[in-house]
Amino acid sequence: MHKPFRACLVLADGSTFQGEAFGATTTGAGEVVFHTGMTGYQEILSDPSYAGQVVCMTCPEIGNVGVNKEDAESKGLFLRGLVVRDHTDAPSSWRSQGTLSEYLYRHGVPGISGVDTRRLVRRIRTIGATNGLILHGDVDLDAAGEEARMLPHLVGQNLVDAVTCTTPYAWHQGSTWPAVARPKPMYRVVAYDFGIKHSILRMLVDAGFEVVVVPAATPAAEALALDPHGIFLSNGPGDPAAIPYVQAIVGELAERKPIFGICLGHQILGLALGARVKKLRFGHHGANHPAREAETGRILITSENHGFALDEESLRSLPELEVTHVNLNDNCIEGIRHRSRPLFSVQFHPEASPGPHDASNLFARFRAMIKTDASAATPG
Numbered sequence: 001m002h003k004p005f006r007a008c009l010v011l012a013d014g015s016t017f018q019g020e021a022f023g024a025t026t027t028g029a030g031e032v033v034f035h036t037g038m039t040g041y042q043e044i045l046s047d048p049s050y051a052g053q054v055v056c057m058t059c060p061e062i063g064n065v066g067v068n069k070e071d072a073e074s075k076g077l078f079l080r081g082l083v084v085r086d087h088t089d090a091p092s093s094w095r096s097q098g099t100l101s102e103y104l105y106r107h108g109v110p111g112i113s114g115v116d117t118r119r120l121v122r123r124i125r126t127i128g129a130t131n132g133l134i135l136h137g138d139v140d141l142d143a144a145g146e147e148a149r150m151l152p153h154l155v156g157q158n159l160v161d162a163v164t165c166t167t168p169y170a171w172h173q174g175s176t177w178p179a180v181a182r183p184k185p186m187y188r189v190v191a192y193d194f195g196i197k198h199s200i201l202r203m204l205v206d207a208g209f210e211v212v213v214v215p216a217a218t219p220a221a222e223a224l225a226l227d228p229h230g231i232f233l234s235n236g237p238g239d240p241a242a243i244p245y246v247q248a249i250v251g252e253l254a255e256r257k258p259i260f261g262i263c264l265g266h267q268i269l270g271l272a273l274g275a276r277v278k279k280l281r282f283g284h285h286g287a288n289h290p291a292r293e294a295e296t297g298r299i300l301i302t303s304e305n306h307g308f309a310l311d312e313e314s315l316r317s318l319p320e321l322e323v324t325h326v327n328l329n330d331n332c333i334e335g336i337r338h339r340s341r342p343l344f345s346v347q348f349h350p351e352a353s354p355g356p357h358d359a360s361n362l363f364a365r366f367r368a369m370i371k372t373d374a375s376a377a378t379p380g
Contacts, residue, residue, distance in 0.1 A: 007112040009054075009083055010144040011132045012151070015123055021136050022089070023104025023111035028081025028134035030054045031154050033307070034121045036286035040354020041100070042071040045109075048163040048195030049263065049305050051078035051237035052154060054132055055285075056120055062113075063088040066096025067103040070176075073197040073353060077107040078163055078237070081134040083120065087113035110134045128281045129154070129307060154307060155279050159238030160246070160264075163195040164216040168226075171213055174205035183208035187229040187370050190214055194236025194246070194264050199353035204232065207363035217245060220252040230258040230342075230370040233265025235349065240267040240277055240308060247272045254343055258373050260366040261345030263306055269345045270336060273321060276314035280332070283307035284347075287355030290328040291335070291348055299328070302348035303355025309333060309347060342373045 007021035011032065034056040035044055041062050044055065062084040082104060089099050104111050112134050124130065131151040133144055171191075174182055188210040191201065196213065204211050212226055216236075223231065231253050240247075250272040253259060261269040267277050284304040291300045310333040315321055325335030325346060337344035344366075350359035 005136060007110070007134060007136050008139055008141075009112055009115060009120070009132055009134050010139070010141060010148050011123065012130045012145070012148040013127055014145040016141055017083075017115045017120055019112040019114035021110065022087050022101040022113055023082065024108045025136050026108055026110050028054055028110040029148075029151055030080035030131065031129055031307070032056060032083070032120075032124060032132040033129065033283055033285050034058055034117070034124060036288060037303075037354050038287070040287065042067045042103075043073050043199075043353045045077055045079060045082065045103075046073040047197055047235075047305060048074050048078045049235050049237045051159045051163050051195065052157060053079055053237075054081035054083060054134060055079055056083040056115075056117055058117055058121060060085040060117070061088055062086070063100035064091060065093035066091025066099055068095050068097040070095075073199060074195070077104070077109050078195075079109060081109060082111040083115050083117065083134070084111065084113050085115060085117045087111065110136070124282050129279070129283060155239050156242050157238045158242040160194045160216050160236050160243050163237060164193045165213060166215060168212060168214045168218070171201045171211040172205065173202060175202045182206055183367070185210045187367065187374070188212065188227065189230045189232050190223045190226055190228040191232040192216060192218065192234060192265070194234045194268070196234035196236075197351065197353065199351040200234060200262065203351045203360065203363050207367050209367065216243070218249070220249050223253065224256060228257060229374055230260065230366065232366075233259060233261035233268055233345070235263035235265065235305070237264070240264055240271055243268070254341070258342035258366070258370050259345075260362070262349060263347060266336070266345035266347050267308055267310060269343065270310040273338070273343070274314070274318050275321070276311040277308045278311045280307055280309055284327070284332070287352065289348065291325045292328055294324055294326065300325070300348075300358040301356045302334075302359060303352040304348045306347060310336065342369045344369070
């Protein structure tokens with residue numbers, strides 16, 4: 001039996017966490033965040049919204065179901081590292097097509113196991129979002145701490161350009177499980193890819209849309225030339241204020257077409273309509289966040305992954321925007337809609353993957369909004 005290779009995680013404040021290496025033996029550098037989901041680690045790893053981040057899983061045992069081709073949410077892995085308490089390299093699921101360590105190695109992502117993740121989470125909650133490094137072998141901890149302090153912060157970083165597609169493409173695949181009775185695809189949607197997840201595309205198809213995915217920098221005129229009935233703004237990584245070219249595009253599209261935004265797309269829509277964003281202390285990353293729907297009082301358990309949010313004070317000066325959802329943990333804005341135009345967005349992920357599907361009806365709501373808009377635009 002081989003001896004485990006030593007690894008350590010060093011935070012910018014000098015805190016160190018010893019462990020064992022798995023995955024790729026490269027340096028992992030980025031903002032360290034924790035995810036409170038109990039399941040779905042492969043979907044989390046392959047979510048492009050984690051670009052630039054080192055993810056700590058609070059669920060102690062990770063790797064027990066292996067990985068498979070169907071659960072990947074994107075073309076690759078964009079996170080900078082994975083931190084776990086116990087890494088299992090002998091998966092027992094019948095769906096497994098490989099181990100987690102092999103998966104990380106293949107994509108060049110370092111992992112560290114044996115970490116006291118409860119201590120790490122308490123530290124992040126105490127000092128707020130912080131950068132860190134995953135390093136291997138004999139490490140000069142003082143030098144590593146200084147290197148971590150010099151890493152660029154997520155504020156001001158444009159990470160969308162690194163994860164978006166390079167050319168437009170059509171998406172036709174819907175969900176395969178559970179079986180879905182899909183309405184006839186009567187409406188075309190242009191989906192802006194800021195780091196879009198496959199599950200979102202599947203649920204757009206399930207809702208009865210013909211879907212064309214376009215790169216983040218696609219000019220409004222090119223998107224409109226595809227003759228869409230609506231525009232979808234996807235999730236994605238980084239600071240939404242660092243991509244002003246997208247705000248300008250969305251501002252132009254908002255004058256012409258119905259829009260539905262999720263996560264980063266929600267923040268971009270808010271910016272395009274005059275709101276501001278703020279950096280959260282340590283973000284929302286999990287599959288168990290309660291959000292209250294203002295109109296009905298209904299509580300949704302939601303899947304979330306974001307480090308920025310719309311600023312409440314800026315929305316008070318925009319009476320044309322209405323808050324539709326609020327996070328019950330910290331009262332952050334979780335959803336908005338325009339009072340007179342067909343525009344709405346949510347901070348959480350209604351497609352989940354992983355997580356509950358309390359808000360999956362928002363895709364059908366988008367279709368109904370487009371149907372109403374199309375009827376109003378049809379003479380007679």
